[in-house]
Amino acid sequence: MSTMTLHRPIPQTRQASTLRLTRRGRLVVLLLALGVVLGVGFALASGSVATQEAGTPEPTRVVMVGAGDTLWDIAADVDPEGDTRSTMEEITRLNALDSSMVTVGQQLIVPDE
Template identity: 60%
Template sequence: MSTYVIQPSAIQPSSVRSPSAARRADQVTGTVRLTRRGRLVLFLVALATVLVVGFFLGAGSVATGERGASPATEIVMVQPGETLWDIASRITPAGDDVRETMFDIKRLNALASSALDAGQRIRVPA
């Protein structure tokens, strides 16, 4: 470990400046000092610039001119005592999985659960 020692004889009187002289020297050299508010404004301007550039670059449309093939559906009224499984099993073709049809019905109607109410109208795949 080394130690650095400053001897009083090494300091020259011309190298010691008063605070006002230091400020004048900074003004002459053109040093810019930002305040807290200046740093905040600079940060917000940079953030706004990045957001604007991001919106313009990310705004490209990925849509095509073709219409999507929407699945054919029909509306069914739920009878008293009828469950989603009953409806799905009635419309599912032989050999297909009833659970997939139940999933499709829930997705078409934005259902959070499999619970249905009597008289409720739901869309089912045709």
């Protein structure tokens, strides 16, 4: 006995076309992307408030760290009436300190209030 098989034709599906860019096309896309980035950069930079005239400098003075001094002690001496933590942060900012560690003989710029 023999078996018969029927083959149905498989419907042809359309393959998605792939987009290919030539060298010139890639250059155009690159230049457009660069233009967008520069445009955003210029838009953000336009909000700058820099002027040609110098501003008024912060009143500061220099303090030398003595034996046993901590940044907390120095901040408390500089502004005894104010918030010691904010004064410590200001001293850290003025001197670009990485931590609150100070050494004997170190000169610190402190706010002169």
